[in-house]
Amino acid sequence: MTPDSNIRRRALLKVGIAGTASLALPLAAVAARSYGFEAAEVADGVWLIAGAQDSLNRDNGGAIANTVLLRTGQGAIVIDTGSTALMGAEIRAFADQRLGGVAATLNTHHHPDHWFGNAAFADAPILSLGPTAQAAALNGQGYSDALYSILGPWMSGTTPVPPQSPVQPGAQSLAGRALTLMPLAGHTEADLAILDADTGTLIAGDLLFLDRAPTLPDADMATWRASLDSLGALQPSGTIPGHGPFHRSSAALAQTRAYLEATDARLMRAAELGLTPAEAMAAGPVPDFAGLGAMPEEYHRSVVQRWADYEQRALTTISDA
Amino acid sequence: MSALLTQLLPGGGPVRQDAAPGKADPWDSGMWPLHRADWLGDPADWRNDAAVVVLGPEAAEDAMHVPFTLDATGVGAVERIVVTIDYSPIPQVLTFWPGRARPLLGFGVKYESGSPLRASVQRAGGGWRMGARYVSAMGGGCTAPAAAHGQPDWQEGFGEMRARLWPDTGRLRVWLRHPQDTGLAPGIAAHHLTEMVLEDDAGQIARLELHAPVEENPALTFLLPEDVSGPVTIRARDTMGYRFVGEVAA
Numbered sequence: 026m027t028p029d030s031n032i033r034r035r036a037l038l039k040v041g042i043a044g045t046a047s048l049a050l051p052l053a054a055v056a057a058r059s060y061g062f063e064a065a066e067v068a069d070g071v072w073l074i075a076g077a078q079d080s081l082n083r084d085n086g087g088a089i090a091n092t093v094l095l096r097t098g099q100g101a102i103v104i105d106t107g108s109t110a111l112m113g114a115e116i117r118a119f120a121d122q123r124l125g126g127v128a129a130t131l132n133t134h135h136h137p138d139h140w141f142g143n144a145a146f147a148d149a150p151i152l153s154l155g156p157t158a159q160a161a162a163l164n165g166q167g168y169s170d171a172l173y174s175i176l177g178p179w180m181s182g183t184t185p186v187p188p189q190s191p192v193q194p195g196a197q198s199l200a201g202r203a204l205t206l207m208p209l210a211g212h213t214e215a216d217l218a219i220l221d222a223d224t225g226t227l228i229a230g231d232l233l234f235l236d237r238a239p240t241l242p243d244a245d246m247a248t249w250r251a252s253l254d255s256l257g258a259l260q261p262s263g264t265i266p267g268h269g270p271f272h273r274s275s276a277a278l279a280q281t282r283a284y285l286e287a288t289d290a291r292l293m294r295a296a297e298l299g300l301t302p303a304e305a306m307a308a309g310p311v312p313d314f315a316g317l318g319a320m321p322e323e324y325h326r327s328v329v330q331r332w333a334d335y336e337q338r339a340l341t342t343i344s345d346a
Numbered sequence: 347m348s349a350l351l352t353q354l355l356p357g358g359g360p361v362r363q364d365a366a367p368g369k370a371d372p373w374d375s376g377m378w379p380l381h382r383a384d385w386l387g388d389p390a391d392w393r394n395d396a397a398v399v400v401l402g403p404e405a406a407e408d409a410m411h412v413p414f415t416l417d418a419t420g421v422g423a424v425e426r427i428v429v430t431i432d433y434s435p436i437p438q439v440l441t442f443w444p445g446r447a448r449p450l451l452g453f454g455v456k457y458e459s460g461s462p463l464r465a466s467v468q469r470a471g472g473g474w475r476m477g478a479r480y481v482s483a484m485g486g487g488c489t490a491p492a493a494a495h496g497q498p499d500w501q502e503g504f505g506e507m508r509a510r511l512w513p514d515t516g517r518l519r520v521w522l523r524h525p526q527d528t529g530l531a532p533g534i535a536a537h538h539l540t541e542m543v544l545e546d547d548a549g550q551i552a553r554l555e556l557h558a559p560v561e562e563n564p565a566l567t568f569l570l571p572e573d574v575s576g577p578v579t580i581r582a583r584d585t586m587g588y589r590f591v592g593e594v595a596a
């Protein structure tokens with residue numbers, strides 16, 4: 026433990042190319058580019074590498090999701106590892122240089138912006154909820170194809186390494202740090218939220234978004250809202266959403282809930298009024314949320330991803346040949 | 347006035363076609379002169395026209411389901427609408443004879459690679475007017491990939507038809523469970539819809555010729571004429587001789 030471990034502090038650290046050179050990555054690719062992360066200690070022993078509030082693209086190299094590192098006496102607990110091998114390697118370099126290595130890695134859910142950096146952490150357990158590991162294994166190749174086409178050279182050397190070990194939910198000590206692992210769902214079929222007992226920090230994964238449009242490819246609106254109720258019953262000292270800044274209010278909870286309700290209502294209304302999905306898309310996002318990061322493209326994607334849910338409710342079976 | 351309904355959602359304004367009107371192909375595509383000759387008969391009277399509105403996404407989030415809506419109600423009397431995709435292994439998507447219906451159509455397609463989708467509208471007088479939209483096929487990333495597709499369980503619910511008619515706006519939406527196999531995947535024979543017809547007491551309303559690039563479990567939107575008051579019968583058939591019938595009333 027460092028001498029200042031009992032006081033909350035904020036610190037910034039550049040993790041750049043120097044940190045990655047020691048790792049076994051294709052060096053030609055590594056030498057050409059770097060994420061140059063800034064890591065901030067948002068609570069005692071809780072470090073945040075914040076993702077861009079945007080869609081996956083070549084400007085951000087896929088670094089859009091938050092990565093959290095929890096300091097323990099045995100190294101870091103790394104929560105989510107980014108979209109690429111390079112990103113994982115740079116996170117790993119930070120853990121090695123500042124937190125004494127890696128004790129364990131957690132993947133909050135199966136979307137690739139949260140686990141495609143796993144290869145850099147394969148020498149310690151990579152933990153997730155059971156359905157997350159299954160979905161990651163099942164979809165890994167498809168995600169890989171999509172990410173290579175979107176991110177191009179940023180993906181150099183990236184192969185999917187799905188989480189292997191199931192976590193036991195509940196209150197426990199992980200590498201000596203007291204955590205409550207909450208098995209929730211709704212953003213995907215399995216969403217792991219983590220409450221850090223020492224600091225009271227909630228690491229919510231993609232159940233919470235702040236100032237960036239939520240992604241809905243696997244969403245179940247009713248289940249997600251129930252999970253928000255569970256998170257709303259907590260009294261965290263601070264919250265780290267899956268995408269968006271650390272904050273000490275209930276802002277992400279309120280915004281995510283409002284976004285889901287408004288978007289759910291908009292798509293149901295569109296289907297009930299007989300609009301086509303292309304018309305619902307062309308009408309754009311709910312005006313109150315048009316200014317969020319990754320808009321309007323995230324809304325456009327959501328219309329395609331979720332349209333069938335609403336259309337099936339709006340139409341009536343007239344034949345069952 | 348546009349027959350589109352985007353303004354029914356808060357914040358949704360009118361939509362315009364954005365490609366420059368005129369005789370030039372806005373995408374300068376190598377395929378278009380060939381397609382124009384093959385499917386339109388190389389007409390002398392042809393141009394890109396903002397009156398043909400084609401709504402679609404910028405990128406194919408799910409390449410198996412790329413939604414489009416075309417609105418040619420600003421063109422005048424329409425004989426038929428030919429929909430093609432430049433860079434598709436099967437470029438011919440569908441041909442729509444609106445008949446008594448208005449020339450508006452919603453549909454979804456499969457997309458192979460980045461390409462314009464074109465709606466070529468033959469006016470009653472003979473000239474052709476085109477609207478088009480370019481769709482990037484790169485996708486949006488976190489897409490659940492095609493694991494749900496290509497499973498040999500298409501017989502389950504095969505032929506189920508869902509529909510609804512909205513008398514206020516004249517909209518009719520039809521959904522049909524059908525695999526729409528292209529025949530391009532190894533070991534899977536082509537099996538897709540070839541025709542859909544709308545009828546009422548007064549006879550045929552509209553007819554649609556369909557091809558393999560139309561999405562699996564297709565959903566189609568029509569704009570009925572004002573003289574339709576009774577129930578509408580929807581008939582469809584496919585390459586294997588299956589026939590599908592359903593009736594929808596307001």
Ligand SMILES: [Zn+2]
Pocket residue numbers: 090136138139231267268
């Ligand atoms: Zn995410």
